[in-house]
Every structure is written in structure tokens, then in C-alpha cells.
Amino acid sequence: MKLAVRLVDIAARGVLLHQQDAKTLGVFPGDRVVITNLSTGFSIADYVETTSTLIKQGKLGIYHQSNEQLQVKDGESVEVRVSDRPVSLDYIRKKMEGERLSREEIKMIVTDIVHDNLSPSEITAFVICSYINNLDIDEIESLTRSMVETGDRLEFHTGPIVDKHSIGGVPGNKITFLVVPIIAAAGLLIPKTSSRAITGAGGSADLMEVLAPVEFSAAEVQQMTQKAGGVIVWGGATNIAPADDKIIIQEYPFKIDQIGQMIASVMAKKFAVGADVVAIDIPVGKNCKVHSIPEGRKLAQSFIEIGDRLGMRVECALTYGDAPVGRAIGPALEVKEALAILEGSESPNSLIEKSTEIAGIALELAGKANRGEGSALALDLLKSGKALKKMKDIIAIQGGNPEITSDLVKLGEFFHIVKAERDGYVVDLNNKSLITIARVAGAPNDHGAGLYIHAKPGTRLKRGDPIFTLYAERKWRLEKALETARTLRPVIVEGMLMDRVPNQREWLPSKQRNNGVE
Template identity: 60%
Template sequence: MKYSAKILDIADRGVLLNASDARMVGVLEGDRVQIMNHASGLSTPAVVDITTTMIPVGVIGIYGLTNRTLLLVDGTEVEVWEAKKPLALDLIKKKMNHEKLTKDDTRQIIQDIVNDSLSQAELSAYVTACYINGLDMDEVEYLTHAMVESGDRLKFSNHPIVDKHSVGGVPGNKISLLIVPIIAASGLKIPKTSSRAITGAAGTADLMEVLAPVEFSAVEVQQMTEKVGGVIVWGGATNIAPADDKIIVVEYPFKIDARGQMLASVMAKKFAVGADLVVIDIPVGSSTKVPDMAEGRKMAREFIELGERLGIRVECALTYGDSPVGRTIGPNLEVREALAILEGGDEPRSLIQKSLSLAGIALEMSGKAAKGQGYQMAEEILRSGKALRKLRQIIEIQGGDPAVTSESIKPGEFEFVVNAQNTGYIIELNNRALVSLARIAGAPHDHGAGLLLHAKKGEQVNAGDPIFTIYADRDWRLKMAVEEGRRLMPVIVEGMLLDRIPSEYRGQV
């Protein structure tokens, strides 16, 4: 049947049909139609939404992403007929029924994801099936290869290529801003593709964006890495393992990170950038993704096995995750803290020690440092100023200002200081609550929003001493964060009041 196209400014893949036309075509809500632009010869399938009022009979609304394929203008005549369902649907149902996916099964599912052939509901079904039923190591390997094949890849002529990754879960983990320039300053190449924050207060890409643009193609990433030895860019703009970004969008509302998909996600991106050597940071703590050392060792073995299957040498570091790394949470605050260390600062020690430890592992894996000497070599590169000079080169090649200093980066103009109610020791820092406060204050979108911790777990404070300061770029966001802080109590001082019973009930049964 033929219809007149109406282009709709909706950032999705699909079409909108009048209910009468849907009956004529023979489709229901969620079914698919094939749309043909005879003028150009372009054709694509699309999921159907149905309306009784928004689109008149004889007109078909074309969503933005669908029109990227069809290249229609308002009024163009198109032909529409019922389309077959994607092959991936039967394969997703197979996983829902506890069956193992083959290599070809996985490749088909990922291809349909990348081609936007699946609706959000169908993609959610795949993610849920993998989350509930799990993936064995064969399926993880198949998924990793399929993700790599679906996007662009970097191919360097000189090796080794080094990379690092943190599985997340601990706030303030700004170590890439130190590790990448240290590794690159040693003469190694490290094309660091990073993520933006999903549930956290600042992903590595959010931090680097304070200093320079982070959105580049795979070709640009390779060229910049060849020139200066390293980059810190947003992986979502590179078209490297693009299926992963679509899966993450579905995982986000449920705050899930299915183990098999997480392993494949991390290693697909390392494989795609040509990494030979990878250091994985696994923070361990009660409020992280990995609650104890036994679970951390299990995850490390899985990363190492997957690396062996892919031809990548992997070493893992189990790191302390019960407290933020450093004393800052939020883009500007974290970047300022990292830059201060590169400029010669010797605090906070947690950030310095973690960064040097992981950089040292990479230096030893590459042969740049003898076994047991990696930490010392990383420290020498940091203290000599070579790492700072290298970061400035990276900032410059990515289009930022290489003359930036820690003092030039300011936190939000609105602030609120939280003071200790009594004297004692900090006995608990709730990472999730701290991240929640930073996000309510505006992080990561508002670069100036975040938290500065004046005291950390195990440190003594006196009544009236500042415990942490909340910063925000907007006054109303600060007020919201302060209110939420009173409810969450993210920092507990020994002896601090935890609850209060109304006085009129005191002594009553």
C-alpha cells in the first residue's frame, strides 16, 4: 500500500500509523512493516506504533533514525507492507529457555542489535535472558568476537599496545588521568577508550572532557595515538563495539551489569583497539560490584581466561573499594586533584599509590620495567614531570588547552559544608550515598558539581570540623543535595546520633 511520508522529530527507529491504516496493512502495535522509497530505491524495516489522532489516514509518520536510511522529505510517496520478524527473536527465545547460544546465534543477535532491527522491548528480553540464565565462557567468547566484528578496529604496526580498565563501583576513581600519561611517557602506546558515567558521578570520558574534546572516530584515535602515544576518548563516539553501547542503554534503568556481558563488553573494546596487554582494576568492597576477595579472584580468573582465548595477556589488580579514591567526586574536582599530583603534589596518597601500582603492572608486563620495579619506574616518570608533559600533549592533540593547570579548574560556585556533630573517628563512608549526592548536585552533566571529602574512613575529627563539602553549579541543585544528604547520612562519625525517638514517647511502652 502507498502512503505519504511525514517526518517526525523523534530520536528513535520506527514508524507511526493511523489505526485504520494499520488494520489495512495487517499489523498491530509492535509488529514490523517494510518501507520502500521508490524514488531512491532505499528500503528498511521498522517497528510500528499506532495512533488514532496524531497521524491521519493515508499518512505514515517516519521517525528520525528510520529516516537516516530512507532519506525522505515530507510528502514523499512510500510503499508499505508487512515485514518479517528479525531472525534474532527466535534466538533470544532460545536463551530465555535456558539453551546455549552458538557462535552463529550470537553473531545474528548482535548484527540485529547494531542494525536497530530490534525494538527496545526485544533488546530488553535479550539482556534479561542473559542476566537471569547467564553466559558460559564459550558464549562470552562468541559475544566478544561478535561485538568486535560489528564495529571499527584499530591496527597498529608497532607493538605492544597497552590498555587498562576498571570494573567500577568506587567513586573518585580518576586513575586513568595519571596512568595513561605515565604509560605513554614510557614510550608505550595506550589508546584509552573510556565510558561516560551511567550510575556514577563521573566516568573517565566525563573527566577528560573537562580538559579536551573526547568524541573522535576510530581513525582519528589511531592517528592521535601514533603521534603522541596515547589518548583518553569516549568509546561511544568511535564505533568500536557499537552493540555494547545499545545494550548499556537497556541495562541502565535496572542498574544491572550482567557478568558475561560485562566481560565481553570490556574485552571487546580492548581487542578492537589492538591491545596486547591489559591491566584490569577490580575494586573490592561492600558497596562495589565485587563484595569480597573471593568474588574478586573469580572475576580475575574469568578476565584472564577470556584474554587467553582472544590472544590478550591480562593481569588483574584487586584494589580497596570501601572508600573513594582520593578526596574528590565529580568532574572538575577530580580533574583538579589529578592535575595537582601531576604538577608535583604528594596528596592524596590513595590516588597516587593506586595509579602507580596499576601503571607499574603495565610497565612490567611490557618489559619496560623489571619484575618488581614497575611501581618505582612509574613513580620516576610521574615525579620527573614527564607524565605531566605527556598529558599536555594528549590534551593538545585532542583540541584542548595544554597550558591548563589545576588552579584554573574551579568547582561549582554554590557550596555547603557538612560538619561533624561530635568528636570521633570516621567509621563509615557509604559510596553509593556519596555518588547519589554528587549526582543530585548535578554531576556529571554539571562539571562543577561534586563532593570534596575533608576526612576519610579511619581519620579523627572534632566536633564542628568539616567532613565534606557539596558543590553545585546551580543553587536549586545544591538545596536538593543538602536535603538528600540529611536523609542518607553518607559519612558516619563514631558516636554520631543515628536515630531519634520523639521525647513525648520516652519512657512509654
């Protein structure tokens, strides 16, 4: 059926049909149709909503996000037909039955995900059955390759190309802002694509946005990397491994992170940017994705195996994940902390040490340092100011202001210092609670929101000493975050006497006790 387009200002995917046209087409609200742009031949699949007044008969309302892909103009004609059932549903069903999927079957599922031929519910089904029945190493390889093949790729003609990845779970992990300029300062290329936070207080892309734009096409990423040596961009804007975001978002409600999908997600992005060597940071800790060293080693082996199959040299570092890296949590606070180190600050040491270790692994893999000497080279590049210079090149090439310094980074104008209510020691920081509080304060969308930890575990505090400062861009958010902090108590301060075990025996007054003796 041919219909005339009416662009509808609703920020969502979807199309709006007049009831009568829906009836003629034989579709109901919620059914899926295929819409073809007649000038380009490009088609998208989308869900129908119906109306009897907002759209006239003969017209097709197209919502904003759908038209970002379809690219039609008001009044233009499009062809609309009922969507066929995607064959990949049968492959998802097969996985539900516990069978292994072939490379072709996985490719079809990923292709349908990328082309929006599968609904969010249908992608959820794929996620859940992969989670329950697991993906074996061949399936992970297929998934990785399919994610690469269904998106854009970078092709550099020099090498080696370096990449790094942290699998997440630990707050304040801004090491990308040190590792990328260090690698670039060593004369290597590092086209780093990053994510935005889903559950965290800020992904590297959210952080970089404090300094410069982060949305670029794959071709732009390639050109910028060639010029500046490195970039820090948002992967979601590049069309690199575009299936990944659509899969991850379905895992979020259940707080699951299917190992095979995580490996494929990471490795597909590395492969698609043309990486030759990859350093992977696996934080281990009770609130991290990986809870023990043996578990971390097993995961590392899988990363290395997939790397080998795809021709990438991978090395993994298991890192301490029980406390935040550095002291800052939230985009502007973290960027300020990282910039200060590039400018020469010697603290926080945890951040410097972790960043140079990970950068060191990459430098060794890329042949810039002998085994065991990479982190020293990384520290040199940092101390010499070469990494700071590269960071400014990167900020400039992405369109930011290279004159920025850590002092100029703008934090939220509303803040409150949370103080110790008693003398004692900081005995525990709860990572999850810290992240929750930062999010309530507005992070990552309000860049200036977050918290700065004054007292890390082991610190001796007197009553009234600052524990952490909470920042927000809006007053009501600061108040709400403070309320949350009061409930969650993310930092536990205890005296040396941590508990008192009472004697349960019956107590008698001395007279009675001594009765008969005296």
C-alpha cells in the same frame, strides 16, 4: 509501500504513519517496520506510531534518532515494509530453555541488536536469561568476538598497544587520567575508550569532557593515538562494539551486571582497539561489584582466559574498594584532583599509589619494565613531569585547551560545607550514598557538580570541622542534594564511646538495697 519522508523534530527513535497508510500496510501502533533509504539502500527497523492529523497520507514521519542512522532528506522517497520476526528470537528462547548457544547463534543475536532488529524488551529477555542461566566460557568468547565483528576496529602497525580497564563500583576512580599519560610517556600507544556514567557520578568520558571533546570516530581515535600516544574518548561515539551499550542499558533497572556480559563487554572493546596487553583493575569491597578476594580471583581468571583465546596478554589487580579513590567525586572535581597530581601534588596518596600500580602492571606486560619494577617506573614518569606533558598533548589533539591547569578547572558556583555536628572520628563512608548525593547535585551532566571529602575514615574531627563540600551548578540542585545528604548521612562521625549498653537489672534506692544490713 513507498512514502515521502517528513522529518519530525522528536528526539527519539520511531516513525509516524497516517492511520490510513498504517491500515493499508496492515500495521498497528507498536508494530515494527523496515524503512529503506532508496538512494543508499540502507535499511533500519523501527516502531510505528500513528496519527490522523500530524502527517498526511502518503508521508512517513521520521524521528530524529532514527534519521541519524537512515540519513534521508525531507521529501525524499523511502520504502516501508512490515518487519519479519527476527530469527534470533528463537535463539534467545533457546537460552531461556537453558541450552548453550553456538557462536553463529550469538553472532545473530548481536547482529540483530546492533541493527535494531530487536526491541528493548527483546534485548532485556536476552540479558535476563543469560543472567539466570549463565554464559559459559565458550559463549563469553562468542559474545566477545560477535561484539567486535559487528563494529569498527582500530589497526595499528606498531606495537605493543596498551589498554586498561576498571570494572567500576568505587567512586572517584579517576586513575585513567594518570595511567593513560604515564603509559604514553613511556613511548607506548594507549587508545583508551571510556564510558559515560550510567549509575555513577561520572565515567571517564564525562570527566574528559571537562577538558576536551570526547566524541570521535574509530579512525579519528586511531590517528590521534598515533600522534599523541594516547587518547581518552567516549566509546559510545566510536561504533566500537556498538552492541554493548544497548545491552548494558537493559541491565540498569535491575542493578544486575551479568558476569559473562561484563567480561565480553570489556574484552570486546580491548580487542577492537587492537590491544596487545591489558591491565584490569578489579575493586573489591562491600559496595563494589566484587565483594571478596576469592570472587575477584575467579573473575580475573575469566578475563585472562578470554584474553588468551583472543591473543591478548591480560593481568588483573584486585584493589581496595571500600572508600573513594582520592577525595573528589564529580567530573570537574575529579579532573582538578588528577591534574594537580600530574602537576606535582603529593596527595591524595591513595590515588597516586593506585594509578602507578595499575600503570606499572601495563608497563611490565608491555616489556618496558622488569617484573616488580613497573610501578617505580610509572612513578618516575609522573614525578618527572613527562606524564603531565603527555596529558597536555592528549588534551590538545582532542581539541581542548592544553594551557589548562588544575587551578583553572571550573567548579559549580554554588557550594556548601557540611560540618561535623559533634567531636568524633569518621568511622564510615557510604560509597552509594556519596554517589547518590553527587547525582542529585547534578553530576555527571552538570560537570561542576559533586563533592569533595575533607575527612576520610579514621580522621579525628571537632564539632564544626568540615566533613565534605558539596558543589552544584544550580541553586535548587544544591538544596536538594543537601536535603538528600541530611537523610542519607554518607559520613558517620562517632565519639570513641560508640554505644552504651545499659544495665537492665532493677535499680533500688540505696536505702532499700542496704535494708537489713545497716
